[in-house]
Amino acid sequence: MKKRMALVVIAALLISVLAACGGTNDKGTAGEGEKPAGGEKVKLSLWHNFTGDDLRAQTMRSIIEQYQKDHPNVTLDIQAIPPDGYKTRLKTVAAAGEMPDVFILSNGSMTQEFSAAGLIQPVNELIDSHQDWKDGFMPNSFDAFTVDGKIYSAPMGLSPTSILYYNKSILEQNGLTVPKTWDELMNAISVLKGKGITPIALGNKAAWLAQSSIFSSLADRVTGTEWFLKAVKQDGASFTDPEFVQALTYMQDLGKAGAFQDGFNAIDNTQMEQMFAQGKAAMMIDGGWALSNLASNANAEALEQMGATVLPTIPGGKGEPNTLSGVVGVGMGLGKDATGTKKDAAFELIYAMSGPDAQKRTLESNQLVSYKVELDKSKVSPIFSEVYELVNNVKLTPVYDGKLTSAGGEAVNNGLQELLMGGKPEDIAKKIQDAQSKALGQ
Structure with a gap:
């Protein structure tokens, strides 16, 4: 799930005020003559995936705790679910027609499918009631959360997904430079592999990582963005086309060259980042989300050795070279059953977690955002500052699972695992094509 976005910061969402009662001003406090969403006892369910030890997760949990202190009349029923299992849990309850009141909502296909099923409510009312907050977002920030003119969330971050992180010392000690072309990357893999050094760490246990962080950008280098968007719509392009099979072949070539460590499908992205x-x-x-984890767990010396760039160019590729795949981050969704005073309290919670103050705190927790906040480099790691500058100087291209149907995205995830274990590119391409076509009723 990007467009050309400069400056970046995180946490965005919503707090609302109903025109006649229960309103709040842009600072999240009750205005004069307005009745806050206090008084009545309210029970609100909240689902989130801020379960880790990274700075962003710590920041968001702190914001939730402060909301509880500021709203003694609101009882939060919190389900904190690890990221890898979050979507599965949410889709399970959604299939039963049940939804939390406030929850982490992914843009793109999840927003489209949940809105079509009547499982979520638009939050235009909340966003429009805080004009300064609304105007603070970068252009097109709401697009991926918008269906038929209705906005279902506001982005809480910006997630470039295909950053090539590198260890300066390891490359220099082995006579290598940062790879800018495919041949240079393959040579680096060969040299490092020959010296018993893992060239590229990979943690694909949950299957999405290879798709989101490697293949989305690699495939765009080969096919170009226009081809992909046509294939998504099944309008003038098919995932069995030669260029897509070629993209799968490039991905498989990485595996055959020994780019990744043994057991890459047995560890997750957090373990990969630690590695x-x-x-x-x-x-x-990896994506921009790694920055918060690295800032929390890597020592100062290790952080100084990290650099970041875009993926190498592909010979004869149709895609633009100076790009990163990326999406606006997740937002907080409003469940279908949150009405009346529960809705008022939900809006205040959403705003607390994604309003201007939350955006600033998110940026300072080493998480990029799609909100206009000036970066104080003294409060972030050196690698965060480098990625911040990188993102402001490249074009963002689509992430596969941000555009594909859920079935199509799952087919890509599973197909890449199969591909890296020796599967035939043509067979995997057909599975992806069949899944996307069927999901669109074609």
């Missing part, structure tokens, strides 16, 4: 931070791999292809 890279500890100097056990020369490179890592």
Whole structure:
């Protein structure tokens, strides 16, 4: 799930005020003559995936705790679910027609499918009631959460997904430079592999990582963005087309060359990030979300050795070279059953977690955002500052699972696991094509 976005910060969402009662001003406090969402006892369910030890997760949990202190009349029923299992849990309750009142909502296909099923409510009322907050977002920030003119969330971050992180010392000690072309990358893999060094750390246990962080950008290098968007709509392009099979072949070539460590499907992205931070791999292809985890768990010396760039160019590729795949981050969704005073309290919670103050705190927790906040570099790690500058100087291209249907995205995730274990690119391409076509009723 991006467009050309400069400056970046995180946490965005919503707090609302109903025109006649229960309103709040842009600072999240009750205005003169207005009745806050206090008084009546309210029970509100909240689902989130801020369960880790990274700075962003700590920041968001702190915001939730402060909300509880500020709203003694609101009882929060909190379900904190680890990221890898979050979507599955949410889709399970959604299939039963049940939804939490406030929850982490992914943009793109999840927003479209939940809105079509009547499981979520638009939050235009909340966003429009805080004009300064609304105007603070970068252009097009709401697009991926918008269906038929209705906005279902506001982004809480910005997630470039395909950053090539590298260890400066390991490359220099082995006579290598940062790879800018495919041939340079393959040469680096060969040299590092020959010296017993893992070239690229990979943690694909949950299957989404290879798709989101490597393949979305690699495939765009080969096919170009226009082809992909046509294939998504099944309008003039098919995932069985030669260029897509070629993209799968490039991905498989990485596996055949020994780019990744043994057991890459047995560890998750957090373990992968720790592996890279500890100097056990020369490179890592990961998203902007890694920055908060690295800032929390890597020592100062390790952070100084990290650099970041875009993926190498592909010979004869149709895609633009100076790009990163990326999406606006998740937002807080409003469940279908949150009405009356419960809705008022939900809006205040959403705003607390994604309003201007939350956006600033998110940025300072080493998480990029799509909100206009000036970065104080003294409060973030050196690698965060480098990625911040990188993102402001490249174009963002689509992430596969941000555009595909849920079935199509799952087919890509599973297909890439199969591909890296030796599966045939043509067979995997057909599975992806069949899944996307069927999901669109074609």
